[in-house]
Amino acid sequence: MSLNSTIRQIGQALFFPQSCVVCHHWVLNPDFSPLCRNCLLSLKPLGQRICYYCGIPLPGDLLEVHGICSQCRDGPKTYDFARAYGAYQGSLRLVIRKFKFEGRQRLAYPLAALLETCYRGRGLNLKAHWIVPVPLYSRRRRERGFDQTLLLGHVLCQKLKVPVFGGLRRVRPTAPQSGLDLRQRQENVYDAFLLDQAELLSRRNILLVDDVMTTGTTVSEISRLLRTKSTVHKIMVLTLARVPLLYTQL
Ligand SMILES: [Zn+2]
Numbered sequence: 001m002s003l004n005s006t007i008r009q010i011g012q013a014l015f016f017p018q019s020c021v022v023c024h025h026w027v028l029n030p031d032f033s034p035l036c037r038n039c040l041l042s043l044k045p046l047g048q049r050i051c052y053y054c055g056i057p058l059p060g061d062l063l064e065v066h067g068i069c070s071q072c073r074d075g076p077k078t079y080d081f082a083r084a085y086g087a088y089q090g091s092l093r094l095v096i097r098k099f100k101f102e103g104r105q106r107l108a109y110p111l112a113a114l115l116e117t118c119y120r121g122r123g124l125n126l127k128a129h130w131i132v133p134v135p136l137y138s139r140r141r142r143e144r145g146f147d148q149t150l151l152l153g154h155v156l157c158q159k160l161k162v163p164v165f166g167g168l169r170r171v172r173p174t175a176p177q178s179g180l181d182l183r184q185r186q187e188n189v190y191d192a193f194l195l196d197q198a199e200l201l202s203r204r205n206i207l208l209v210d211d212v213m214t215t216g217t218t219v220s221e222i223s224r225l226l227r228t229k230s231t232v233h234k235i236m237v238l239t240l241a242r243v244p245l246l247y248t249q250l
Pocket residue numbers: 020021022023024025035036037038039040
């Protein structure tokens with residue numbers, strides 16, 4: 001650690017003391033984020049037993065037989081594959097909620113590090129050309145004060161040296177997807193996005209970034225739009241966390 005960095009950290013500790021959002025211990029980080037190293041290391045990644053396409057964790061017996069979940073067997077995906085760092089539960093869920101809903105924007109640094117780990121470890125050798133964050137609707141962004149996925153995208157851009165594409169917009173408000181069934185989710189996001197500068201994506205590999213993935217309806221809709229408006233090559237969906245589904249839904 002450089003002298004400058006040490007002095008900055010001491011200054012931060014003196015003037016802006018903060019505690020870890022998980023363990024509440026006093027914390028000092030090079031990126032000034034309120035998440036201590038121990039708690040960051042405790043955020044466990046998903047295991048190897050996941051659906052090849054959508055990345056949902058699968059019970060071992062299902063994996064050995066098929067390797068893909070029933071939803072992916074039912075029809076082709078508009079994206080090529082999806083990967084999430086961990087399960088949307090426990091400490092990871094808590095950190096994401098602190099980031100999104102309590103304005104702890106500095107958490108973008110450790111969270112983007114998780115995205116980088118997932119991309120490098122499970123990117124299936126995809127060389128991404130564009131990071132495309134799933135955008136908030138403008139009014140929601142104003143209410144929240146920032147767009148969490150855009151912020152994640154920009155930090156990830158610094159780590160991967162891959163540019164952020166700014167031509168995707170959410171053009172109407174959508175209800176929260178939680179609590180809706182699959183059909184309602186599809187109707188909720190249908191035609192909710194608009195793509196500008198589509199020609200920039202032509203024959204490029206896309207890293208579609210979101211914070212949490214449940215059924216994947218939103219990213220499927222965006223992927224459909226990307227494929228309709230442009231001749232994108234591969235689309236990889238990259239998220240922080242996957243909502244675990246009941247095995248009866250697989
Ligand atoms: Zn901690």
